[in-house]
Amino acid sequence: MATVHYELQKVRNGHYLFTLKGRNGEIILASEMFCSKASAENAITFARYNAPDEHNYELKRSTDEHPYFVLRGKNEQILGLSGPYSSESDARRGIKAAMECAATEEVMDLTS
Incomplete structure (x- = not known):
């Protein structure tokens, strides 16, 4: 059985995004693209805070x-x-799955 985690990825044009994966390994939600890895990491922090x-x-x-x-975050972003x-x-x-899973501290950094 898979564990709940975020996956941080580097995608086209050097941008970054994250996905939240559930216990079944399926994507629960995906972020927009970010210009920097730090911005994507900050967005994960905001998701953890706002998702519950x-x-x-x-x-x-x-x-x-x-x-x-x-x-959405508190600022509607x-x-x-x-x-x-x-x-x-469905x-x-x-x-409900996002609310339960988003607090995870587990991040798989796939940017290398």
């Missing part, structure tokens, strides 16, 4: 009507987005 509060989540629908959720779900109840379960 259900008021920081917003359920939305994509253009093809699939539900997904957004995690987007900290992470989920992938699309097949139903609103998206709500995803929010």
Whole structure:
């Protein structure tokens, strides 16, 4: 069984992003891209702090009507987005998983 953790990655054009992975190894939420590793690491800290509060989540629908959720910080900045779900109840379960898992201190640094 996988452990709950963040994965910090270096992606195209030298940018960085993080994902939060659940116990099943699937991505719960993914961040935007950041210009520096330090900014991505700070965003993980903000996600840890803001994720346990259900008021920081917003359920939305994509253009093809699939539900997904957004995690926002206290300043309304987007900290992470989920992938699309097949139903609103599944998206709500995803929010619950994010609330439970985001406090993890485990970070896998894959930037090397």
